[in-house]
């Protein structure tokens with residue numbers, strides 16, 4: 047299809063049962079294939095990481111990532127064109143979580 | 153601690169509901185939720201339970217309650233069929249951003265996954281149509297999960313939450329430890345907006361000659377009615393409302409140009425196409441609002457303010473997207489923007505209104521002779537009720553006419569199933585609304601089709617004596633579909649003719665007051681009689697059978713291509 051590209055979506059999540067099927071459902075609903083999928087502990091204690099490779103249009107990848115992040119148990123989601131470098135994510139998410147925790151006391 | 157400081161899970165549930173401020177539950181009992189119902193027996197003085205006649209009625213009633221009151225509606229049902237019966241309403245609440253909490257029984261933990269009697273995978277089924285869904289498997293988790301449910305349902309962009317409550321958690325013992333949920337680290341309900349972003353909106357607005365505001369239900373959720381009006385007044389800016397945004401602005405406010413979209417006003421559709429700047433707030437550019445996207449607002453800069461980041465740029469590319477709370481952003485915008493006079497633009501809809509009045513409104517609401525038109529009925533109800541009833545509609549022609557010809561003087565006065573368009577929403581939603589705001593008049597417009605989809609809830613009305621006024625716009629057709637068949641399917645009326653029961657006998661069976669109106673001169677007295685007291689009433693009006701709703705932007709057309717009737721187009 048026109049405009050299609052290889053993308054990587056990463057999401058940092060709380061460990062809640064059922065998130066995997068929710069994420070998979072977002073792809074099914076838009077009839078997009080998941081090329082590869084990995085779910086594993088992120089390196090941040092208690093936080094899981096999803097890495098999904100997919101081939102789709104810029105609009106759809108954006109929509110999926112934003113809808114993933116909209117799920118209550120998803121902390122942050124990012125999306126990249128496949129050959130972009132992914133770095134600093136863990137630092138970003140860690141400092142984001144610190145900021146969130148601090149905001150309770152305000 | 154000792155065993156006797158512990159209480160049953162079902163009691164923890166009810167205590168937590170009370171702590172969260174719940175006063176009313178819409179529900180229906182069954183095997184997997186019986187411990188909760190048993191507990192309710194002792195809580196009758198603190199929690200009102202309304203026994204519906206079908207679980208779909210419970211969820212729609214909870215939706216009506218939530219929308220009238222601004223507080224989440226609560227539903228309790230059993231597992232299996234009880235749970236699947238609420239699913240339509242959950243999907244409806246999701247797309248219409250309605251805060252509801254559904255608590256469904258579930259089989260005991262040890263039976264999960266065994267196809268036990270009345271076991272269904274409710275979490276799996278509702279995941280894509282809820283803001284959050286969670287299975288409670290231990291009594292220790294109940295207070296936490298329930299408080300979290302109300303927090304999630306009611307904050308940010310509101311929505312439905314489903315709690316799947318296993319039977320062993322209901323009967324198990326735990327200490328009641330309640331702490332109100334105010335924070336979830338992975339969930340940011342209200343993103344903050346920088347002063348710089350507000351400044352950017354203000355500058356774009358100040359430079360615009362023909363700004364137009366599109367607003368939706370987000371204004372109601374955020375309580376931003378005053379702030380919206382302040383912005384419109386300061387900049388002489390006209391505005392159009394989505395279906396669910398109706399009643400935010402008083403109908404006679406000079407900035408209000410009517411409803412947007414397919415059956416909206418000519419003025420609001422035409423002005424949105426003529427504008428050089430669109431400021432959209434708390435709405436989501438639904439296809440019923442935008443018509444053909446490739447020609448929609450092509451020459452305007454578009455600013456979109458919404459609390460949900462995934463809405464920005466979803467359907468319409470924007471020049472500036474601002475993710476935040478409408479009240480906050482509009483409040484600051486009103487202070488930052490310049491006072492600019494745009495009288496000429498604000499009043500440039502005169503031609504649109506003259507045409508609409510002459511070609512659509514007069515023939516619909518004042519035909520003078522022949523059968524009664526549905527628009528006439530709506531206009532009469534508006535007049536007699538002093539424009540101050542909470543208006544509900546079902547789905548179809550009754551909905552579009554109810555929206556078009558009702559008039560409003562205060563917010564939270566229009567409740568309808570927008571995004572899902574669920575026939576059968578009307579009767580139960582009206583019950584919920586009246587229970588939520590008993591001091592207000594609550595009036596439903598419903599077609600003969602939708603009326604019969606949830607007609608069983610007349611039993612609920614009878615049992616609870618809920619004083620809803622049901623106006624049955626009876627045309628013996630599935631009118632809305634019939635209209636499309638006439639206009640777009642070569643008058644092939646496939647499966648839209650309905651043979652109806654005697655609604656008077658039906659009303660009598662339920663002990664509900666009834667009047668049948670067939671003649672124009674009987675209409676007004678009957679409406680007056682209906683509003684004379686606070687009892688339930690069914691006003692059965694035999695309306696013009698082949699009436700059609702206009703103006704109409706046909707599907708796939710640009711919103712400025714507007715049919716005035718079956719043969720004429722707006723020019």
Ligand SMILES: Cc1ncc(C[n+]2csc(CCOP(=O)(O)OP(=O)(O)O)c2C)c(N)n1
Pocket residue numbers: 546547548549550551573574575576598599600601602603625627629630631632633
């Ligand atoms: C549950 C459901 N089924 C089908 C439809 C499709 N539909 C939309 S309007 C309509 C006709 C409604 O007829 P009626 O209730 O008599 O109202 P009228 O349009 O005549 O006012 C139908 C069938 C729907 N919106 N919802």
